[in-house]
Amino acid sequence: MLVLRTLVHRSHGLSVAFSSPALMSTPGTQTNASPEDVFAALIDAGAPPGGVLMIAAQSALETHGWQGGMWGWNLGNITTTADDPNAITLPGNSLLFKSYASLQDGANDFVHYLDSHNLLSLSTGSLDAYVAQLQAIGYAGNADYSQYQAGMQRWMNQLQGTVPSVPGLVGGAFDAGSVWPMIFLVVAVGGVVWLWHDGYFDDAWANLKRGARRLAPA
16 A cells, blocks of 8 residues: 655655555664774765764764664665665654665765765864754754754764774674785784894894994904
């Protein structure tokens, strides 16, 4: 049965009436993530280091800190239309939402959305300007944006100092291309420290000085 619904489509910030197959839509799967993994995924997706805190705070507000309120790796509760084959429904909500195969995919699309709505550049500035733009595009519909801003500020305070997880290990997905250079660096530094502690460089320096004395003119 087709049910006519009104959707605030966040890709355009417009109220769109459409027919959706409510009984055939896929229920969303709950997906959780750590703040460290979310920060790393957002940075890898192109979020500016100086703005990732603000972006993560918005995502945390939308998803209850990525613990119990994130579905299908959708970091911003971005809505979609009935023709999206990956559309999902959430408990107690009549709208359709985007879903993704991984945390990184969700971060990539969230950052792309923010960039296409002039929010990415604002993330490095004031929270006032960022939330004003959210309201201008109707991101949260007719919500109280002063409360929304207060919620983002609380999450910014809470997430301050978060250190992103190791690139290539976000969400447990091993990416050898990004991890091996770091492993090589750790091994190389460790090797130098071990040789130094073992006295190798002291012996080498002593041998070098003895050789220099032998070569010096009498």
